[in-house]
Amino acid sequence: MIAALRKELLLQWRTRAQAIAVFVFGATSLLLFSFAIGPNASALRQHAAGFLWLALLLSSTLTLAESFHAEMEHRALEGLLLLPTSPRAIYYGKAIANWLQLALLGIALVPITVVLYDAATPRLGSLILIILLGTAGISAPGTLYSAMTSQTTRGKQMLLPLLLFPLIVPVLLAAARATSLLILGDPMEQTASWLRLLAAFDAIYWSLCGLLFDRVVEE
Amino acid sequence: MESAAIEVRGLSRRYGRRWALANVTLRAERGEVVMIAGRNGSGKSTLLRVLATAIRPDAGSAAVLGYDVVRERESVRRATALLSHYSYLYEALSARENLSLIGGAIDEALARVGLAERANDAVSTFSAGMRKRLSFARVLLQRPDVALLDEPYGALDPEGFALVDEVVAELRTRGATVVIATHQIERVAAYSDRVFTLDGGRLRA
Numbered sequence: 001m002i003a004a005l006r007k008e009l010l011l012q013w014r015t016r017a018q019a020i021a022v023f024v025f026g027a028t029s030l031l032l033f034s035f036a037i038g039p040n041a042s043a044l045r046q047h048a049a050g051f052l053w054l055a056l057l058l059s060s061t062l063t064l065a066e067s068f069h070a071e072m073e074h075r076a077l078e079g080l081l082l083l084p085t086s087p088r089a090i091y092y093g094k095a096i097a098n099w100l101q102l103a104l105l106g107i108a109l110v111p112i113t114v115v116l117y118d119a120a121t122p123r124l125g126s127l128i129l130i131i132l133l134g135t136a137g138i139s140a141p142g143t144l145y146s147a148m149t150s151q152t153t154r155g156k157q158m159l160l161p162l163l164l165f166p167l168i169v170p171v172l173l174a175a176a177r178a179t180s181l182l183i184l185g186d187p188m189e190q191t192a193s194w195l196r197l198l199a200a201f202d203a204i205y206w207s208l209c210g211l212l213f214d215r216v217v218e219e
Numbered sequence: 220m221e222s223a224a225i226e227v228r229g230l231s232r233r234y235g236r237r238w239a240l241a242n243v244t245l246r247a248e249r250g251e252v253v254m255i256a257g258r259n260g261s262g263k264s265t266l267l268r269v270l271a272t273a274i275r276p277d278a279g280s281a282a283v284l285g286y287d288v289v290r291e292r293e294s295v296r297r298a299t300a301l302l303s304h305y306s307y308l309y310e311a312l313s314a315r316e317n318l319s320l321i322g323g324a325i326d327e328a329l330a331r332v333g334l335a336e337r338a339n340d341a342v343s344t345f346s347a348g349m350r351k352r353l354s355f356a357r358v359l360l361q362r363p364d365v366a367l368l369d370e371p372y373g374a375l376d377p378e379g380f381a382l383v384d385e386v387v388a389e390l391r392t393r394g395a396t397v398v399i400a401t402h403q404i405e406r407v408a409a410y411s412d413r414v415f416t417l418d419g420g421r422l423r424a
Contacts, residue, residue, distance in 0.1 A: 004320075073309075074309075083321060156328060195220070
């Protein structure tokens with residue numbers, strides 16, 4: 001798995017211009033969402049968490065859809081599968097690399113959200129933890145579905161969000177609620193329970209998707 | 220009794236409604252060099268891909284060194300290496316980085332295929348012939364007991380042709396079985412132990 005992860009990180013580094021483009025897309029989305037609310041500071045702050053996660057979700061489909069491009073270009077994934085390595089190691093290498101990329105993207109979008117939505121929070125460590133857990137919940141099924149849709153010849157860009165979005169509703173809901181509590185205040189101390197829910201979904205997705213990857217990529 | 224290197228019985232495989240392989244039966248012993256001849260679309264690549272476990276057969280059975288290609292996929296993969304007409308390479312990675320996914324004596328393999336000086340260059344800067352050589356290095360690093368070579372001479376220059384001949388001879392000396400699907404019929408027939416010809420997915424007598 002280490003070799004697979006190293007390969008993924010190398011590929012991401014060599015194609016880092018794409019990551020910058022995805023960040024610009026996410027930042028632009030946040031800007032456009034703020035226009036939709038208008039110059040109402042209270043409303044902006046109220047919706048900041050939801051829009052941060054929406055921007056991250058939309059950006060993540062670009063990242064995830066691209067993650068199997070290099071694998072399909074010269075059937076490199078088939079070449080890997082024909083080696084005596086576990087398909088699970090290939091999956092976890094890619095899913096972890098996608099997770100790191102999405103988590104970094106999420107963290108990079110935080111200052112934009114703070115500026116545009118006046119959504120500062122003193123609990124930065126908790127916010128990073130939510131981003132880590134939330135992006136883990138997106139990247140695990142996202143990597144699996146990206147593998148699935150990358151093998152289709154038509155409509156792959158459309159198929160990925162169609163399959164992924166319904167599945168990650170619980171993750172998105174928990175991440176947005178927990179983030180919102182951090183920004184707006186948490187008098188009832190509910191953040192921890194949302195974090196536990198996120199961690200539970202992450203555990204389910206990461207174990208289940210690892211088991212299913214073999215069936216998705218093997219003919 | 221030791222199992223055959225390759226044992227194929229009534230093997231069929233279709234793409235959509237077209238049968239790429241239809242009821243193919245053949246056998247090759249260990250240590251042999253086997254040529255699969257046939258026109259474009261005759262089923263040569265499909266046969267090699269089934270033997271390498273890249274695709275599953277629709278009917279019949281195939282075994283490599285006694286391991287069934289469907290039920291004992293991992294064992295087959297440990298024993299075989301496929302030189303496909305897909306390069307299996309990552310464009311953004313260097314030659315060395317591509318080979319590091321397999322491991323082993325990478326520098327030695329790169330030198331063997333004449334790419335030692337380009338080891339750290341990205342594959343995207345390579346010509347078709349150089350990519351073929353790098354794919355060959357992949358096969359060498361796997362140290363297969365059964366090497367499945369699909370058009371090994373394709374895209375290569377005369378020097379590359381000689382390299383393929385030498386590598387096949389080396390594999391044979393090591394006791395490996397080599398299956399070559401090719402259009403270079405005269406060249407390969409000169410050193411093959413068996414020749415099978417496919418025509419429209421069927422084995423021609």
